[in-house]
Amino acid sequence: MPSVNAVRQRSEVVVEIGGLPIRLRSNNSIFLRLIHERYAGYVSLSNDASFDFEVELAPPGTESGDKEVQVTWDSGRWLMERGDFRAEWNPSTSRGRIFQTINPYSLDSVLRIVHTLLLARTGGFLVHASSAIRNGRAFLFPGVSGAGKTTMARLAPPDVALLTDEISYVTRQDGRYFAVGTPFFGELARVGENLRAPIDAVYLLAKGAENKIEPIVGADAVRGLLGNILFFARDPKFVKLVFDAALDFVSHVPVRRLTFVPDSRVWELIV
Amino acid sequence: MNDKLYVARSTAIAARVLGDETMIMSATDSTLFTLNEVATVIWESADGTTPLEEIVANKICTQYEVTFEAALKDAESLVEELAGHGLLMVSDKPIGQAIPKLAETSWAA
Numbered sequence: 001m002p003s004v005n006a007v008r009q010r011s012e013v014v015v016e017i018g019g020l021p022i023r024l025r026s027n028n029s030i031f032l033r034l035i036h037e038r039y040a041g042y043v044s045l046s047n048d049a050s051f052d053f054e055v056e057l058a059p060p061g062t063e064s065g066d067k068e069v070q071v072t073w074d075s076g077r078w079l080m081e082r083g084d085f086r087a088e089w090n091p092s093t094s095r096g097r098i099f100q101t102i103n104p105y106s107l108d109s110v111l112r113i114v115h116t117l118l119l120a121r122t123g124g125f126l127v128h129a130s131s132a133i134r135n136g137r138a139f140l141f142p143g144v145s146g147a148g149k150t151t152m153a154r155l156a157p158p159d160v161a162l163l164t165d166e167i168s169y170v171t172r173q174d175g176r177y178f179a180v181g182t183p184f185f186g187e188l189a190r191v192g193e194n195l196r197a198p199i200d201a202v203y204l205l206a207k208g209a210e211n212k213i214e215p216i217v218g219a220d221a222v223r224g225l226l227g228n229i230l231f232f233a234r235d236p237k238f239v240k241l242v243f244d245a246a247l248d249f250v251s252h253v254p255v256r257r258l259t260f261v262p263d264s265r266v267w268e269l270i271v
Numbered sequence: 272m273n274d275k276l277y278v279a280r281s282t283a284i285a286a287r288v289l290g291d292e293t294m295i296m297s298a299t300d301s302t303l304f305t306l307n308e309v310a311t312v313i314w315e316s317a318d319g320t321t322p323l324e325e326i327v328a329n330k331i332c333t334q335y336e337v338t339f340e341a342a343l344k345d346a347e348s349l350v351e352e353l354a355g356h357g358l359l360m361v362s363d364k365p366i367g368q369a370i371p372k373l374a375e376t377s378w379a380a
Contacts, residue, residue, distance in 0.1 A: 218289045218290050218292075219292045222294055226296070234301070235298075236283050239285060239298040239299075239301050240298055242301075
């Protein structure tokens with residue numbers, strides 16, 4: 001008996017980072033394949049999503065230079081803009097739109113911004129840090145560019161699970177802080193493992209002539225952390241939430257300075 | 272003529288006292304400032320209704336070995352700097368209800 005099998009081409013991908021599934025819709029199959037590849041390990045098999053974004057693709061070459069990212073709250077929507085994308089997101093409807101060319105990097109930036117906004121509501125944040133899990137405990141290594149985030153990731157021994165070498169994802173749950181794997185990578189060019197563990201300590205990175213660890217407390221700890229937290233939105237309420245989150249974080253999690261020689265022995269101190 | 276200065280903390284900031292220091296983050300550009308012990312005294316006393324010279328006389332000169340003139344000069348410099356960053360409001364009249372409230376936003380709800 002003749003039959004026809006029709007397989008409907010999916011026009012969406014659900015990317016789930018930190019337990020927050022975001023549905024990305026596009027009618028461009030090449031772009032969707034790019035997303036699948038870029039977020040391997042973070043593409044949800046479920047079709048359920050808490051947030052929806054329609055991605056509209058502009059022709060290549062329509063980017064407008066090096067305009068810096070701007071995130072503003074206007075008439076019930078977050079507006080996000082940079083030279084290579086424009087996006088808006090309405091938190092009350094959980095829906096948004098993204099205008100960009102066909103590349104995964106613009107989307108990556110939008111997702112980082114959206115996650116900083118979502119995390120702020122629950123006391124979490126994104127921070128410029130590599131992070132890893134060892135023996136069931138997570139460690140964060142914040143630092144500016146060149147401080148050694150990727151170096152720490154590269155030097156990690158086999159028993160260490162890498163969460164990211166660039167942007168760490170910190171969530172707060174029941175008064176405890178957890179580090180979560182992210183697909184946001186730096187020079188390592190490798191997505192982090194999609195794992196989660198309670199944060200044991202933060203090590204502010206500094207390269208030096210010997211390996212040593214020093215405790216950092218009070219205002220110095222807050223400064224060290226805040227200096228690496230991602231602030232996109234110039235919004236008073238957002239800034240207050242993140243400021244309070246950083247202060248609460250350092251009252252729960254030890255902050256230390258890790259001065260290190262860039263070789264594998266540094267990991268002998270991280271146990 | 273009233274030449275008194277009144278100072279009030281801006282509402283567009285996030286601030287917390289940690290030990291002897293005060294950390295202040297500008298909510299408009301997320302710049303972080305740290306006040307030392309003496310500056311913290313002035314910051315905490317900046318209620319918009321107490322003149323700066325009264326704060327200096329009663330809160331600074333009584334606790335630290337400094338002349339009133341020197342302390343007032345330093346306090347005025349501090350106030351000018353903080354006001355320049357939008358952290359303090361300065362007026363020659365008491366600042367009360369005039370303190371602008373932050374626009375209510377609902378995104379964090």
